Amino acid sequence: MFARTALLVLRKDFAIEVKSREILYTTLLFAVSCVLVFSIAFVKEGEPLEDAAAGILWIAIEFAGTLALGRTFERERYAETLRALLLAPAPRAAVYVGKMLGILVLLAVVELLLVPIVALLFHAPLFAQPFLLVVLLAVGTIGFSAVGALFAAMLVRARSRDVMLPILLYPMTVPVMIAGVRGTSALLQSPADTPMAVMWIGMLAALDVVFITLALWAFEPVMTE
Amino acid sequence: MMRRAVVALSTVILTLMLSAPMVFALQQPPGGQTEFLPMKEVPPTETIPAAPLLIAGYSIIWLAAIFYLWTIWRRLNKVETEMHALARKTPR
Amino acid sequence: MRKAFVPLLVIAGAMFAYAPVMIAQAPFESTMGLVQKIFYYHAPSGMIMLLAALVCGVSSAVYLWGRKPGADHVAIASAELTALFGAIVMATGPLWAKKAWGIWWDWDPRLTMSFVGWMISLAYLFVRKYAGPGSDKLAAALAVFGSANVPFIYISVNVWRTMHPKTSVVPKLPPLMAGPFWFSFTALFLLFLLLMTARIHLEQQRAALDQMYLAEED
Numbered sequence: 001m002f003a004r005t006a007l008l009v010l011r012k013d014f015a016i017e018v019k020s021r022e023i024l025y026t027t028l029l030f031a032v033s034c035v036l037v038f039s040i041a042f043v044k045e046g047e048p049l050e051d052a053a054a055g056i057l058w059i060a061i062e063f064a065g066t067l068a069l070g071r072t073f074e075r076e077r078y079a080e081t082l083r084a085l086l087l088a089p090a091p092r093a094a095v096y097v098g099k100m101l102g103i104l105v106l107l108a109v110v111e112l113l114l115v116p117i118v119a120l121l122f123h124a125p126l127f128a129q130p131f132l133l134v135v136l137l138a139v140g141t142i143g144f145s146a147v148g149a150l151f152a153a154m155l156v157r158a159r160s161r162d163v164m165l166p167i168l169l170y171p172m173t174v175p176v177m178i179a180g181v182r183g184t185s186a187l188l189q190s191p192a193d194t195p196m197a198v199m200w201i202g203m204l205a206a207l208d209v210v211f212i213t214l215a216l217w218a219f220e221p222v223m224t225e
Numbered sequence: 226m227m228r229r230a231v232v233a234l235s236t237v238i239l240t241l242m243l244s245a246p247m248v249f250a251l252q253q254p255p256g257g258q259t260e261f262l263p264m265k266e267v268p269p270t271e272t273i274p275a276a277p278l279l280i281a282g283y284s285i286i287w288l289a290a291i292f293y294l295w296t297i298w299r300r301l302n303k304v305e306t307e308m309h310a311l312a313r314k315t316p317r
Numbered sequence: 318m319r320k321a322f323v324p325l326l327v328i329a330g331a332m333f334a335y336a337p338v339m340i341a342q343a344p345f346e347s348t349m350g351l352v353q354k355i356f357y358y359h360a361p362s363g364m365i366m367l368l369a370a371l372v373c374g375v376s377s378a379v380y381l382w383g384r385k386p387g388a389d390h391v392a393i394a395s396a397e398l399t400a401l402f403g404a405i406v407m408a409t410g411p412l413w414a415k416k417a418w419g420i421w422w423d424w425d426p427r428l429t430m431s432f433v434g435w436m437i438s439l440a441y442l443f444v445r446k447y448a449g450p451g452s453d454k455l456a457a458a459l460a461v462f463g464s465a466n467v468p469f470i471y472i473s474v475n476v477w478r479t480m481h482p483k484t485s486v487v488p489k490l491p492p493l494m495a496g497p498f499w500f501s502f503t504a505l506f507l508l509f510l511l512l513m514t515a516r517i518h519l520e521q522q523r524a525a526l527d528q529m530y531l532a533e534e535d
Contacts, residue, residue: 268419269415269416269419270416270417270418270419273415273416275350275351275352275416276351278352278355278412278413278415278416279351279352279354279355281412282355282358282359282408282409282412282413283337283358285405285408285409286333286358286362286405286409286505287333289401289404289405290401290508290512293397293401293512294512294515297512297515297516297519300519301518301519301522304519304522304523304526305522307526308522308525308526308529311526311529311530311533312529314533315533
């Protein structure tokens with residue numbers, strides 16, 4: 001029942017998105033513009049700063065993710081579908097998991113585009129350790145989506161929600177960002193520092209467990225009146 | 226007489242021989258500095274006096290506590306004037 | 318609870334006034350000298366900041382799941398105090414660091430995580446003030462997440478390589494240093510308690526005012 005509900009929510013979001021692809025395209029374009037601005041800003045002697053690749057990748061993911069979260073839940077608010085979802089006789093936490101998976105899939109697509117672009121613009125050997133990079137991005141994005149989906153859902157009925165989401169989300173995801181950036185930097189060394197990267201992946205996994213557990217507990221009381 | 230002279234001479238020679246190593250050892254350069262050189266760049270850890278930092282830190286705590294108590298007092302006053310105004314309006 | 322305020326104020330005030338005497342009499346530390354004495358109020362402030370964060374997290378959890386309004390009063394009071402004591406820690410730390418390490422700030426794990434914890438407490442206060450209806454539940458969820466950081470802030474200095482002194486310093490303090498340290502800690506803890514009583518009283522008065530408005534409408 002739980003998994004079915006979560007997957008149904010995911011399918012619903014997917015179906016809506018496939019029709020217009022509005023959030024996907026706008027988020028992709030935003031992420032690419034972000035990276036572009038960074039590559040122009042972090043320039044040394046006419047060349048983009050190569051060491052900045054890890055940080056810029058994760059910043060672009062975080063900014064694009066915040067935007068995507070805002071847009072996804074704005075759509076829910078506009079159609080008042082969130083209330084309908086919560087009224088449904090389904091476990092509330094499953095609704096949360098469904099929304100989180102939706103954001104996760106969206107960010108995964110964004111990362112599919114971002115990683116080659118960052119690798120190209122910053123001459124970063126991101127494809128040297130593809131498996132570890134995928135795992136690192138996966139656990140990091142899961143952590144970000146877990147916190148983001150909860151906070152964005154909470155803010156649906158709040159005032160000043162556009163500015164509140166970054167205020168709430170960025171401090172909370174700092175550990176995820178730090179671990180992601182350090183892990184990616186470790187993978188970008190030549191030769192790649194794989195034990196270090198695995199350590200950061202482990203830390204991200206621990207963070208993911210903490211965040212998802214807290215979010216599953218907190219979703220129900222926070223969404224009820 | 227001759228014997229005493231021989232004893233005296235041999236004592237002197239023996240003393241000289243025994244003290245020679247010590248004299249040579251004392252001739253080694255001592256372990257201390259040979260010259261004093263001024264520091265070119267004095268790091269901040271040596272130039273900043275500690276007492277002003279200590280006193281500044283302590284006063285920060287006093288100021289923060291007093292400021293916070295003042296904000297509570299101000300907000301409490303606002304709430305209590307409202308309460309009294311409301312109580313006066315409905316004297317039931 | 319309100320009656321505790323004045324006695325706490327008197328005792329805390331007296332302890333604070335006497336603390337400099339004790340700190341001045343404490344021995345100098347071997348490598349840092351006089352500036353190390355900032356430790357006697359920087360470290361307890363840090364401990365109380367983490368304590369306030371935990372109190373906020375626990376009372377927020379009680380509020381979220383138990384719906385007790387009293388818990389919400391405790392939560393917002395302790396959030397403000399986390400911000401206050403956090404500000405004290407963030408201000409006194411660099412004062413010590415500039416002389417001891419030569420730099421005002423560093424992004425090492427302990428400093429970074431404490432700064433993030435402080436920012437989360439500020440975000441809590443923002444949410445309470447500006448997020449409109451339902452902000453109390455929102456902020457409570459934020460506080461629960463934020464207080465999960467506290468154990469990490471504490472152990473960060475033991476697990477990672479950092480310039481900040483480790484947690485073994487306090488248990489291993491020699492008696493002449495332990496005396497002033499625990500005296501200052503008690504003074505700051507009493508300050509925490511008295512500020513909590515004042516703030517909770519304010520919150521209770523606000524709740525009473527709301528009740529009066531509601532009663533008037535009937």
